[in-house]
Amino acid sequence: MRKVELTRSANPATNRAMGKNGFQLRPRHLLALPLMGALALGGCISVKAPDKPIVIELNINIKQEVVYRLAQDANATIESNPDIF
Amino acid sequence: MTVFPMRRSLAMLAATGLVLGAIAVPALAQSRDPAYAAARAAGQVGEKLDGYLGYVTPPAPALRAVVEDINIKRKAVYAEKAQANKATVEEYALTSGCLLIAQTKPGEKYQAPDGSWQTRGAGAPLRDSRCP
Secondary structure, eight states, X not given: OOOOOSSOOOOOSSXXXXXXXXXXXXXXXXXXXXXXXXXHHHTOOOOOOOSSOOOOOTTTTSOHHHHHHHHHHHHHHHHHOTTTO | XXXXXXXXXXXXXXXXXXXXXXHHHHHHOOOOOHHHHHHHHTTSEEXXXXXXXXXXXOOOHHHHHHHHHHHHHHHHHHHHXXXXXXXXXXXXXXXXXXXXXXXXXXXXXXXXXXXXXXXXXXXXXXXXXXXX
16 A cells, blocks of 8 residues: 655755764865965065064063052151161 | 040050150161172162162172172061052062162162163163153
């Protein structure tokens, strides 16, 4: 006895790309590669080393406002310890 | 009211403390070690940017010992005062360095912002841009 199909068989729930972690290089994509390479080369940014030596300021993290805040107290400290200043 | 006598006695205590303090400070205040004073006047040691003493010329062992001792004492004072002012030791030391360079006498050595040793002239010394 023959089965009667009411509807046509459904498409598989998965396609080829699924289960293989997303993007896949297909011939179509490969065609675009030379173009992307050309763009990358054309957009090269050249970085030149500076002429002057790079000076590393060790105290750069000390803010001027902190120095101003401490100045009065530091002055009193210097005046009260004349043997070491 | 019993508040007023209490307040008055507190005021008396505070006044006594002030007077005692005024007497105690000159008693504690000592002058510089003669070796340090001589080396400073001769330009062998100078005030650095960071609030410590540095050697302008290679020091003799005796002078080195004196200067190291002073720098250790300075650091102890900086640490104590920095904590009281909620600042870091480096911040307090740099601030002191600003002031110490400003207080150098003509002929004494100090460190300029570029790290070089300079002799204090009659004018203002070269100082860090953050100095007050």
